[in-house]
Amino acid sequence: MISVHDSSVFENRLARVRAAMSQQGVDVLLLSVGHDLPYLTGYYAMPLERLTMLVVPVDAAASMVIPRLEAPRVTEMPSVFSLVPWNETDDPVAIVAKLVGAATTIAVGDQMWARFLVELLDHCPHAHYRRAVDVVGPLRMAKDAAEIEALRAAGAAADRVAVQLHAGEIALIGRTEAQVSADISARLIEQGHDIVNFAIVAAGENAASPHHHAGPRVLKQGDIVLCDFGGTMNGYCSDMTRCVHLGDVPSDIADAYAVLHQSQAAGVAAGVVGARCESIDAASRQVINDAGYGEFFIHRTGHGIGMEAHEDPYMVSGNARLLEAGHAFSVEPGIYLPGKWGMRLEDIVVATPGGPESMNFANHSLVVL
DSSP states (O other): OOOTTOHHHHHHHHHHHHHHHHHHTOSEEEEOSSSHHHHHHSOOOOOOSSOOEEEEETTSOEEEEEEGGGGGGSOOOTTTEEEEEEOTTSOHHHHHHHHHTTOSEEEEOTTSOHHHHHHHHHHSTTOEEEETHHHHHHHHHBOOHHHHHHHHHHHHHHHHHHHHHHTTOSOOTTSBHHHHHHHHHHHHHHTTOSEEEEEEEEEGGGGGSTTOOOOSOBOOTTOEEEEEEEEEETTEEOOEEEEEESSSOOHHHHHHHHHHHHHHHHHHHTOOTTOBHHHHHHHHHHHHHHTTOGGGOOSOSEEEOSSSSSEEEEEOTTOOOBOOTTBEEEEOOEEEETTTEEEEOBEEEEEETTEEEESOOSOOSOEEO
8 A cells, every 4th residue: 555654655756757847848847736746745735725735846856835734734755845834924826936936837737726826827927837737647547556456455345335235235125315325335434445435326217317416216126226336545546336126127127237238348358558548438339339229328438547536547439548557447338218227337447468457346247136
């Protein structure tokens, strides 16, 4: 697992960031809230009106500008960054501008609040601004061995909840979607997750809405129930989807699920190093199209995952990025018939030199309860 006390991890990441900055002609990198900051420092900044900013010059030491009252939360690593606390009466943007100096090309994080960027424009009017994701993004996409192990552990914990679902240990009939969602959430925490990111529970016709919000709908005999859940464990995310059926499965649902199962397997198999991201989408989509359900598969096949539940790379038509070893992503085709039912099957997969490696192993069948 990755420890915020292991400065060598962050020294290595900063070295690679600086190499990318040099290649791209970036003089200084500015990261505020968002996951690029903990990726490089181990520190998660609260989304406050008080500015926190990591300033990374291409050829000088990094500094973390931080509200003084937040400084005790930081694990200091002098070999990675110096801490620059500011007081309530200070102008933190002016402090950042001083650290930026005469830099002419500045890369800023996507999550930096507009108010801080607008103020920085006045301090550095002659600089050219670009997105930091072009610098840090490719590095974060390719997970190292410790990150993959963290994803594997999170996936195993989510799998244990799916096993409980399939075993009938999570009561369904007679409970509301919201109650089942809360039950799944509690079980994710019991299995080691630090927080729950989502726990979609959608019954019957509600399952035709891919991101349905669990509500007062009571689960009943004859329902298909879609459960899509995940959380964060030791800084890395899980995300999986399994469906169960309450009682005998009608032939139309059984036939569609057989197609879905084949589609998901095809997408996983396509996730080899060197494949275009869009080819994973194409592989899953072709199976569903050939079976006549194409118009009912209404979203991309997958998204990257790591410190964030959704991050690059995305498995979608038009994304010609080549998969690299360490790219982690979901494969989650779905079929959704409005007003009737919906279904989705999802695993997290990591591209490795030996082929695609799944982080989820819970039963992929439509389990009958």
